Amino acid sequence: MVQYTNAHLDASFAALSDVTRRGVLEQLGRAEASITDLAEKFNMTLTGMKKHVSVLEQAGLVSTEKVGRVRTCKIGPHRLQEATAWLEKYRQLWAARFDELDGVVEDLKQREEKFDGRKKRE
Amino acid sequence: MKNHTTVERKSERELVVTRTFDGPARIVFEAWTQPDLFKRWWVPKSMGMSLLSCEMDVRVGGKYRLVFGQGMEFFGRYIEVTPYSRLVWTNDEGGEGGPVTTVSFQERGGKTLLVMHELYSSKEALDAAGTGAADAMGETFGQLDELLVALGASGRS
Numbered sequence: 001m002v003q004y005t006n007a008h009l010d011a012s013f014a015a016l017s018d019v020t021r022r023g024v025l026e027q028l029g030r031a032e033a034s035i036t037d038l039a040e041k042f043n044m045t046l047t048g049m050k051k052h053v054s055v056l057e058q059a060g061l062v063s064t065e066k067v068g069r070v071r072t073c074k075i076g077p078h079r080l081q082e083a084t085a086w087l088e089k090y091r092q093l094w095a096a097r098f099d100e101l102d103g104v105v106e107d108l109k110q111r112e113e114k115f116d117g118r119k120k121r122e
Numbered sequence: 123m124k125n126h127t128t129v130e131r132k133s134e135r136e137l138v139v140t141r142t143f144d145g146p147a148r149i150v151f152e153a154w155t156q157p158d159l160f161k162r163w164w165v166p167k168s169m170g171m172s173l174l175s176c177e178m179d180v181r182v183g184g185k186y187r188l189v190f191g192q193g194m195e196f197f198g199r200y201i202e203v204t205p206y207s208r209l210v211w212t213n214d215e216g217g218e219g220g221p222v223t224t225v226s227f228q229e230r231g232g233k234t235l236l237v238m239h240e241l242y243s244s245k246e247a248l249d250a251a252g253t254g255a256a257d258a259m260g261e262t263f264g265q266l267d268e269l270l271v272a273l274g275a276s277g278r279s
Contacts, residue, residue, distance in 0.1 A: 086252040087129055090137070093166075094238075095127035098141045100163035102124065104153045105145040112149075 015059035020044070021052050025075065028062060032074040035064075134245035139238040147229035150236060151206045154225065155180045164188070186211065219243040221251070 015021055020042055027033060027041060039049035053073055056062035064073045127141045143150050153159045157176040165173045171190055178186040180203055187197040195215060202210035207227055213220040224239040242248040 087131060090252065091127055091129040091139075094129065094139050094141070095124075096166035097163055098127050098143075098236075099124050100166050101150075101153055102143065104159050104162050105143050105149050108149045108152065108159075109145050 011059040012061060015055050015061055018052070018055075021056055024049075024052060024056065024073075025061060028073055028075045032072050034070045034072055036070070038073065131248075132239075135242045135248055137240045137242075137248065139240075141236050143234045143236060144232075145234060146232060147227040147234045148206045150234045151209075151227050154209060165190075180209075219247070221247070 016025075023042060024038055027038065033041070035046060035049050035053060038044075038053070039046050042049065044052075053062060053064060057064055061075070062073050063076045064071050066072075125142045125144070127139065130138045130140075132138050153163065155178060157178050160178065161173050161176050164176075165171055171192065173188060174191055175187070175189045178184075180186075180200060182200060182203055184203075185197065185199045187195060189195045196213065198212040198214040198220065200209065200211045201222070202208060202224075206229075209225045211223050213223060221240045221242045224241075226237045226239075228235045228237070242251065
């Protein structure tokens with residue numbers, strides 16, 4: 001969990017470390033916008049804006065959807081965070097179970113080794 | 123060093139959990155199919171729950187039932203049992219159309235790769251199961267949310 005959360009937070013905070021990207025988030029907090037809108041608003045090339053949006057998207061702070069030739073960006077996906085959080089909880093549950101199962105497997109292996117040892121001696 | 127457990131959402135309706143065990147498939151399979159062994163690992167101490175009873179009739183059509191202290195139970199029936207390699211069962215505690223769980227055991231070089239696959243009837247069913255399993259969200263995510271809200275609010279002013 002720690003590792004996972006840290007990786008996620010690193011991506012989020014790295015995304016937020018740039019003034020343009022924070023501006024884009026503020027902008028999208030008000031309304032959805034296309035990449036073209038955002039590029040104009042921030043006086044940037046389309047390619048430059050695409051890169052910023054892609055960083056935000058990878059951090060889960062922005063989601064985009066392409067309809068026809070226009071890619072619309074919006075804040076979020078908050079739901080993605082929930083999704084990854086419950087998946088991580090689920091992983092922790094199974095990791096805890098399987099760590100206990102390791103102990104059971106070890107016991108059974110040792111029991112068999114003893115048994116085999118006895119058989120060989122007989 | 124413990125082996126790593128991975129969880130992946132394969133599709134809208136499928137979850138896959140994988141883990142390698144340092145023992146032959148026969149032994150890992152036994153730990154999944156013998157109640158006295160199963161009880162030792164299914165409820166880890168960190169869960170803070172206890173398993174009151176565990177019945178398993180491990181054969182095709184046979185039933186299983188796990189009863190917990192808090193009036194919670196899990197039950198269903200086995201629909202495929204292939205010794206040391208594959209188990210498939212239904213999860214019927216939520217009524218009809220519950221998820222189907224498939225566990226496969228693949229042995230290689232004395233180790234066993236376990237793959238547990240859960241197929242839900244719909245995306246909504248999987249989402250609901252997930253949300254129920256994780257009502258407590260990490261504090262760090264909460265803090266990040268607050269930060270986003272603050273950013274959004276400052277954008278509006």
